[in-house]
Amino acid sequence: MTFASVTRTATALALVAIVSGCGWASRISTDVDTSQLPNEYNPAVDDDGNKRDTIWDLFTNFDDANTTLEVNRYIWLASIDILNFLPVERVDPFSGVIVTGYGTPPGGGRAYRATVYVTDPALDARSLKVALNTRSGPADPDTVRAVEDAILTRARQLRIEHTRL
Template structure:
């Protein structure tokens, strides 16, 4: 008797979990694909295995991103919780956070691509949460964040040069 109840309970649990997926699969897949298009891919070809965690770190490895762009990106996005930041690949990814009383939470991914203090060395993708999925915001919002990062990076550069 207990075995049948346990089996029935397990079957009900499995059915309940199977129903948790919900939503439109095509819309979810399209949204995931849109997010992948906006994410930076540099350094993805050189995947590390689990065993590489135990090998010594190469201290001669250089950071090939602009230091001031990196610092400015972290400074401008400081209102969001930081999820990941890798100065070797130039990727900064934030968690969901609200901006100035906005109704929906936002998140951003910044990709610093090179050593030059230039707009071509910076890519920003911004998403807002809508109905449990991430939706890309307009290019104008991303451009405004890029401008704020570039302005802050120039301020860092001028401050580092000192008075003339």
Template sequence: MTVRPPFVAIRHALSPRGPVRSAMLLAPVLAGLAACSGSHRADTGLALPQNHLLNEDRSANGGDDQLANSGVNAYLWRGAIDTLSFMPFASADAVGGVILTDWYTPPATKNERFKITAYILSRNLRSDAIRVSVFRQALTDGQWMDTPVAPNTVSDITSKILTRARQLRADGGH
């Protein structure tokens, strides 16, 4: 057996006899690889397990939609948007899970205004996955002054957001 330098092997492969020989050597290898890469499998009639050890519970983590790759629960996000939609939005970041409203003056009271910030903190649909802050200002002597909100205001808004998120999950996101 003679040892050829690499350039001789390349020249031999490019010769008229070289490609035929190379094709004959590569054919079994390519056939073996093609047999391994088939995308169809024989139907065994068995169902894939659907437990939570092997698959993620999509409904608890916000469903399967555009927010699937973010740290935000889609149902909480949509519940917060739906609940706060009566106020003008200053900013809404679906990926970061932050909703900032602009100042809203209720029609019944022209001398006070409110602003709400909602943070979606988790992919889980739980009460500790959302934090709401409410700001209130009253008009005094022509200037807006910060005033405290009623103690139950934050919990009421949080509860309404959670209720709406659970409704969305029960309805399949519609």
């Protein structure tokens, strides 16, 4: 008998044992009624009370649809403070979106409208996205950057004021 034939025989026996064991557990009768168990002790039910039918249910997404995103409160408040000359059209503090109408800044002649998106709870420049439009199209990138800088500076000031309390 060669090493290759012994290896093939052992592999075949292992495969037969694995395949035959797949249906074996379903033929065992148990005296425990799992429907009467609390969810934390019932392996057929996940944490949210959803019934698991197959192993593939472990890979499904049972996340709560009502979960909200976290936004940085200082950036949020600073955005409203800096853009206070613009009329607010829509605000969603749970997703971090502020949409304004057209307004003219103090001492300026051109009307702007802004959409601010706060994407992260960190007080960081990556957490803020600002889109400015004029009546003739997108605003100058330097203007957008100046507004972003003003919002971030004000957010840092608000944070410092809050830590002093």
